[in-house]
Amino acid sequence: MRDTSDNTADPSGPPGPAEPATEPAAEPVSESANGGIQLINVTKRFPGQETPAVDDITLTVPAGEIVVLLGPSGSGKTTTMRLINRLIEPTSGKIIVAGKDAMSLDPTELRRQIGYVIQNAGLFPHMTVGTNVGLVPQMLGWDKQKIADRVDELLRLVALDPAVYRDRYPRELSGGQQQRVGVARALAADPPAMLMDEPFGALDPITRERLQDELLQLQEELGKTIVFVTHDVDEALKLGDRIAILREGSQIAQYGTPQEILLNPAGEYVEQFLGGGQAMKLLKFGRVADVPLYQVPEATPDEDADTVRARIGAWEDGDFGIVLDERHRPLRWITQEDLEGASGPIGDRGEATAAPIRGRLTLQQALEALIQIEQDWVPVVGARGVYRGTVTLGTLQNAIKEMKERTRTRRKDPRQEQEAAGT
Numbered sequence: 001m002r003d004t005s006d007n008t009a010d011p012s013g014p015p016g017p018a019e020p021a022t023e024p025a026a027e028p029v030s031e032s033a034n035g036g037i038q039l040i041n042v043t044k045r046f047p048g049q050e051t052p053a054v055d056d057i058t059l060t061v062p063a064g065e066i067v068v069l070l071g072p073s074g075s076g077k078t079t080t081m082r083l084i085n086r087l088i089e090p091t092s093g094k095i096i097v098a099g100k101d102a103m104s105l106d107p108t109e110l111r112r113q114i115g116y117v118i119q120n121a122g123l124f125p126h127m128t129v130g131t132n133v134g135l136v137p138q139m140l141g142w143d144k145q146k147i148a149d150r151v152d153e154l155l156r157l158v159a160l161d162p163a164v165y166r167d168r169y170p171r172e173l174s175g176g177q178q179q180r181v182g183v184a185r186a187l188a189a190d191p192p193a194m195l196m197d198e199p200f201g202a203l204d205p206i207t208r209e210r211l212q213d214e215l216l217q218l219q220e221e222l223g224k225t226i227v228f229v230t231h232d233v234d235e236a237l238k239l240g241d242r243i244a245i246l247r248e249g250s251q252i253a254q255y256g257t258p259q260e261i262l263l264n265p266a267g268e269y270v271e272q273f274l275g276g277g278q279a280m281k282l283l284k285f286g287r288v289a290d291v292p293l294y295q296v297p298e299a300t301p302d303e304d305a306d307t308v309r310a311r312i313g314a315w316e317d318g319d320f321g322i323v324l325d326e327r328h329r330p331l332r333w334i335t336q337e338d339l340e341g342a343s344g345p346i347g348d349r350g351e352a353t354a355a356p357i358r359g360r361l362t363l364q365q366a367l368e369a370l371i372q373i374e375q376d377w378v379p380v381v382g383a384r385g386v387y388r389g390t391v392t393l394g395t396l397q398n399a400i401k402e403m404k405e406r407t408r409t410r411r412k413d414p415r416q417e418q419e420a421a422g423t
């Protein structure tokens, strides 16, 4: 049963009627000014309920990131989402969306800035796919041609051929296709933020994985601020830039990157939630960008062999370095042996590096890359191919070893565990 104070009948549907603004506009808040979302001491107590559904949650969702709310059934995840787009009103506390106090915004305007996707897509069954997707643009008064173009663009974006699917009804689609249409509809007015409440919960595992991959791909292009609810740990680890693990009352047991949570779970509750096998999970979901990369001596082709030889010689961990081009992109590995007898610029001495990997890859993908190439090192690059550091088998092993050691220390010293959990 839902709060009777809800101000729309269908949460996934078009925005509800406008309500008068209740407060003057808030001062912009830096973390959320760019489309981020902040909850500050937010509580929601439903009439007649002894304990609040949401009890004093404070959470920052940085702009352009996917934050996953992960918690057991009844922990208040959906209520938290519905508070953000004002389908229900908080009992106390403040919600800031894109730098503005949500309470100061017209709810219709607010919801236009926040797409909403729910389980089973929540499509209107008597409307075609095209009409469902075009609902918000239609409400915004766009002309027919513009709406039609936008609908086709969105359907292509979610991998549905407009010519095939535009005129179908939701019942003529598979569950996965309906969910894609739900995502397309939420993106229709190009909102900076999206709330996704167990959008893939009702799908079979294969379709679910495929839609998760598509969402990540879409996010690379669109960079939306996304709050994503699930109770599936693997889904959270795969999709979340950050994860908030919730207890009852939306209380945060831990908030961190997947890596941080796997490396250092804040107490028994979180460990139980992760369900063991953390070393495997770390490999499967940990991202290369989040482990300490190996920093080797760097050189450029125009540098003198003597200088490079001395630099590598002064480095205690090995006898090689990496040669980077003028834009700091990896070119070659260079060893002391390559430099033997050399003088003047090092030019193209050394051996070309394997194709660099991106920081977004998982540790497992990095491991696969290392096994495939016949080199012990693989360079990691960030935006525009700029070199960030090197991954070796040792880097991966250390990350896992460190995780095991921390878990062991915590088990030996329960006080440390309590501190980590903030209790």
Ligand SMILES: Nc1ncnc2c1ncn2[C@@H]1O[C@H](COP(=O)(O)OP(=O)(O)OP(=O)(O)O)[C@@H](O)[C@H]1O
Pocket: 001, 002, 003, 004, 046, 047, 049, 053, 071, 072, 073, 074, 075, 076, 077, 078, 079, 080, 231
């Ligand atoms: N409209 C409502 N009126 C009264 N109680 C409510 C209402 N909506 C939710 N609750 C209660 O608030 C608590 C949190 O519910 P909520 O739906 O937010 O949990 P959830 O974490 O999303 O659960 P699930 O994973 O099962 O969807 C529950 O105890 C629920 O019974």
